[in-house]
Amino acid sequence: MTGQTSDCANNNAPGKQALGILSVGICASPFAHINQFKQWLDRNTHASQTATAASEPQTPDIFDRADRPTIADVAADALRQVAPAAATVATAERTALLYSSVWGDIPATHEYLESMLADAGKFASPRAFTRSIYSTAAAMAAIALGIHGPCQTLSFDFAPVASILGAAYTLLAADRADVVLLCWADEHSQVLQDLQLLAANAGLGHAAHRTIQQTLLHGAAAVAVTRYDYANLLATCTTTTHPPDKDLNTTINLPHSIQQGHSALRLVAGALLASGGQSLSWLDGQDRATRRWVEVTRPAQ
Amino acid sequence: MRNRLIDPVAVTGMGIVSNQGVGCSANWHSMINTHEHLAPWRQPCEPKLAGINVAQTPELPRPDDLPPTLWQSLAGTQRLAAIAADEAIRMAALPTRPKRRPEPIALFMATTVCGMDLTEQFYRQYRQQRQTADIALLKRVHPFEINVLLAHRHRLTGPRWLCMSTCVSSAMAIGAAVDSIRTGQTNMALAGGAEALCEVVLSGFSALKLVAPEGCTPFAAGRRGITVGEGSAVLVLESLASAAARRVQPLAYIRGVGMTCDAYHITGPEPTGAQPIAAMRQALQQAALRPDDIGYVNAHGTGTRDNDAMEARALNAVFGSRTQPFISSTKRLTGHTFASAGAIETVISAMALQHGVLPANAGAPQADPTLSVNVIAQPTERRVEHALTCNFAFGGNNTSIVISRGTGRTWETL
Numbered sequence: 001m002t003g004q005t006s007d008c009a010n011n012n013a014p015g016k017q018a019l020g021i022l023s024v025g026i027c028a029s030p031f032a033h034i035n036q037f038k039q040w041l042d043r044n045t046h047a048s049q050t051a052t053a054a055s056e057p058q059t060p061d062i063f064d065r066a067d068r069p070t071i072a073d074v075a076a077d078a079l080r081q082v083a084p085a086a087a088t089v090a091t092a093e094r095t096a097l098l099y100s101s102v103w104g105d106i107p108a109t110h111e112y113l114e115s116m117l118a119d120a121g122k123f124a125s126p127r128a129f130t131r132s133i134y135s136t137a138a139a140m141a142a143i144a145l146g147i148h149g150p151c152q153t154l155s156f157d158f159a160p161v162a163s164i165l166g167a168a169y170t171l172l173a174a175d176r177a178d179v180v181l182l183c184w185a186d187e188h189s190q191v192l193q194d195l196q197l198l199a200a201n202a203g204l205g206h207a208a209h210r211t212i213q214q215t216l217l218h219g220a221a222a223v224a225v226t227r228y229d230y231a232n233l234l235a236t237c238t239t240t241t242h243p244p245d246k247d248l249n250t251t252i253n254l255p256h257s258i259q260q261g262h263s264a265l266r267l268v269a270g271a272l273l274a275s276g277g278q279s280l281s282w283l284d285g286q287d288r289a290t291r292r293w294v295e296v297t298r299p300a301q
Numbered sequence: 302m303r304n305r306l307i308d309p310v311a312v313t314g315m316g317i318v319s320n321q322g323v324g325c326s327a328n329w330h331s332m333i334n335t336h337e338h339l340a341p342w343r344q345p346c347e348p349k350l351a352g353i354n355v356a357q358t359p360e361l362p363r364p365d366d367l368p369p370t371l372w373q374s375l376a377g378t379q380r381l382a383a384i385a386a387d388e389a390i391r392m393a394a395l396p397t398r399p400k401r402r403p404e405p406i407a408l409f410m411a412t413t414v415c416g417m418d419l420t421e422q423f424y425r426q427y428r429q430q431r432q433t434a435d436i437a438l439l440k441r442v443h444p445f446e447i448n449v450l451l452a453h454r455h456r457l458t459g460p461r462w463l464c465m466s467t468c469v470s471s472a473m474a475i476g477a478a479v480d481s482i483r484t485g486q487t488n489m490a491l492a493g494g495a496e497a498l499c500e501v502v503l504s505g506f507s508a509l510k511l512v513a514p515e516g517c518t519p520f521a522a523g524r525r526g527i528t529v530g531e532g533s534a535v536l537v538l539e540s541l542a543s544a545a546a547r548r549v550q551p552l553a554y555i556r557g558v559g560m561t562c563d564a565y566h567i568t569g570p571e572p573t574g575a576q577p578i579a580a581m582r583q584a585l586q587q588a589a590l591r592p593d594d595i596g597y598v599n600a601h602g603t604g605t606r607d608n609d610a611m612e613a614r615a616l617n618a619v620f621g622s623r624t625q626p627f628i629s630s631t632k633r634l635t636g637h638t639f640a641s642a643g644a645i646e647t648v649i650s651a652m653a654l655q656h657g658v659l660p661a662n663a664g665a666p667q668a669d670p671t672l673s674v675n676v677i678a679q680p681t682e683r684r685v686e687h688a689l690t691c692n693f694a695f696g697g698n699n700t701s702i703v704i705s706r707g708t709g710r711t712w713e714t715l
Contacts, residue, residue, distance in 0.1 A: 129505035139696025174480035
C-alpha cells in the first residue's frame with residue numbers, strides 16, 4: 001500500500017472519519033490475551049433488548065500477579081497481539097504507533113519522587129526517572145516491534161478513543177503510514193486510590209478533578225487500524241461529531257465492566273462483535289463545544 | 302489531481318517565551334547578540350542541583366483575563382503556553398478571546414513535564430502528612446490541561462491533542478497541524494509546546510549524568526551534556542487559501558515535516574543516524590527541495606557526546622561534508638527545553654530567515670574537528686530562503702522540519 005494517498009473517509013460528511021480495523025489486542029484486567037476476552041464476550045454478550053445482565057469476569061487482576069507487569073509490559077503485550085496482522089499490510093517504516101496513558105507509570109513516578117526527595121537526592125534513580133517518562137512505554141513497544149514510522153505519545157482531555165482515531169486518520173490521510181497501531185495503557189495503583197480518596201474527602205467536584213476521576217483502563221488495549229477500504233478488515237470504525245444513525249445498530253447488552261470502563265474496551269469489543277454482524281456505537285466524550293461519537297460496524301464487503 | 306500533501310503551510314503568527322525573553326522581539330534581539338543568561342535555578346532545590354546553570358525564563362506578565370489567584374494556581378507549563386499563544390494569536394491578527402470563531406481552529410500542543418512542579422509541591426506535603434496534603438494542587442497536573450486552558454480561552458473548537466514524546470513533541474505537534482491542514486481537516490491550527498523547569502527533570506538528567514553544570518557546548522570536542530531550560534513557543538499555521546482570504550502575509554512557510562523512529566534504545570540514539578537521516582530526507586522530499594537548497598540548519602545539538610556525534614554523522618550523510626549549510630545549535634542560549642524545543646527552534650529559524658541573520662552556535666564557536674560540522678562561530682548576516690530544523694528524543698524519535706522565508710511583516714511593528 002506504500003504511497004497510496006486515497007482519502008480514508010467513506011464520505012464527505014463534515015467531522016466524519018472512517019478507518020478499517022485489522023486486529024485487536026488486550027492485556028487488561030482480567031484478560032491477559034484477546035482470546036480470553038473473545039471467549040468471554042461470546043458467552044456473555046447478548047444481542048437483544050431483553051437480554052439479562054451479562055456476568056462479570058471472575059479472573060484475577062493482572063497487576064496482582066507475583067511478577068507484576070509494568071505499564072510498558074502490558075502495552076507491549078497488547079501490541080504484540082495486533083502486530084502480525086499489521087505486518088501483512090505495512091513495512092516497519094510505514095507503521096506508526098500512537099500510545100496514550102492518562103497517568104503514565106505511576107509506580108515509577110512515585111519511586112523517582114521518593115528517591116529524589118530522600119537523602120537529599122543522593123540516590124535519585126536514573127532507572128525510575130526513565131521509566132516515569134510518559135513516552136517510555138511507547139519507546140519500548142517500538143523497540144520490541146521494530147517500528148520505524150512516527151511513534152507518538154498523546155494525551156486527550158476528552159473522547160480518548162475518538163481523539164486517537166482522529167490522530168490515526170490524519171497519519172494515514174497524510175500518507176505517513178499504512179498502518180497505525182493504537183494503544184491505551186494505565187493502571188489503578190495504590191497511590192492513585194489514595195489521591196481519589198483525598199479528592200473525595202476534600203469535596204472536589206468532578207469537573208475540577210477530571211484528572212483524578214477520569215476512567216482508567218486497568219492494563220492495555222491495542223488496535224491496528226488502516227484505511228477503511230482495505231480488503232481484509234475485522235471491522236470498520238467511524239468517528240463523527242453527530243450521533244450515528246440508530247437504525248444501523250443492534251442493541252448489545254455488554255457486561256457492566258465494559259459499559260462503564262474505558263471506551264477502548266468498547267472499541268475492542270465492538271471490533272470482535274462486528275464480525276458477527278453486530279454494530280456498536282457510543283458517545284465517546286464531549287467538551288463545551290464538541291461531541292464525538294464512535295461507531296464500530298462490520299466492514300463493507 | 303494536485304497533490305495537496307506537499308502544499309506549503311503558512312505561518313501567520315508566532316509566540317515565544319524563553320530565557321532569552323518574553324516575545325519574539327526580545328528573544329531575537331537577545332539571541333543575535335548571543336546573550337547567555339544561564340544561572341543557577343532561582344528556586345530552592347537540593348544542594349547537589351543548586352550549582353547547576355539552567356536557562357530560566359524571566360518573570361511572566363499575567364494576561365489581563367486571568368485573575369491573580371487563577372494565574373498562581375496554574376502549572377508553569379500552562380503559564381508559559383498562555384503567554385506564547387497570546388502573542389501568536391495577536392501576531393496572526395486573530396481575535397484573542399472571541400465569543401465564537403467563524404470556523405474551528407485545531408490545537409496541537411506538547412509537553413513532557415506537564416504539571417510536575419505542582420506534583421512536586423503536593424508530593425512533599427504528602428510525604429510529610431498524607432491527610433493534610435493539598436489535593437487541589439493536582440487539579441492541573443495533567444498534560445492535557447494546557448489544551449483545556451488554551452482551547453477555552455481562545456475558543457479553539459477544532460481537533461486537539463497533546464504530544465508527550467519528549468524532545469520531538471512540539472515538532473510532532475507542528476507536523477500534525479501541517480498534516481491536518483494539508484488533508485483538509487482544518488484550515489487553521491495552533492501548534493507548539495511548553496515546558497517549565499522542575500526538580501524532577503533537573504535531578505533526573507543529573508542522575509543520568511547528562512547535565513553540563515556550566516552550560517552546554519554543542520558539537521564541541523569537550524562537550525559534557527545539556528543545559529536544562531524552560532520555555533514555550535506557539536505557531537499559528539494555516540492553509541495558503543485561509544491566509545489569503547484573511548489578507549495576512551505569511552511570516553514563513555512550513556514546507557516539509559519528517560518523522561521517524563530508531564526503535565533502538567530507550568535513551569540513547571542509534572549511532573549511525575539512519576532514521577534521523579530518513580527524517581531529514583522525508584522533510585526535504587515533502588518540500589520538493591534538494592539538500593543544497595537548505596541554507597541554514599538549526600541542529601538539535603544538545604551538547605551530549607552521543608547525540609552530537611550521531612547528529613553530525615546524519616548531517617554529513619544528508620548534506621555531505623564539503624557542501625554543508627550553516628549549522629548552529631541554539632541550546633546554549635535557550636537551554637534544552639525538551640518538548641517545546643522543536644517549536645522554539647522553528648520560531649528561531651523563521652526569525653533568522655526573515656531577518657537574514659543566522660544565530661551562532663553559542664558555547665562552542667569551533668566544532669570538534671572529528672565531527673565535520675560547519676558551525677556558525679558568531680551571528681552571521683546571510684539571506685537564506687530555506688532552513689531545516691532537527692530534533693531527536695528519548696525512545697529514538699526523530700523529526701525534521703523545512704521552513705521557508707515568508708513575505709509577512711515583522712512582528713516588531715506590533
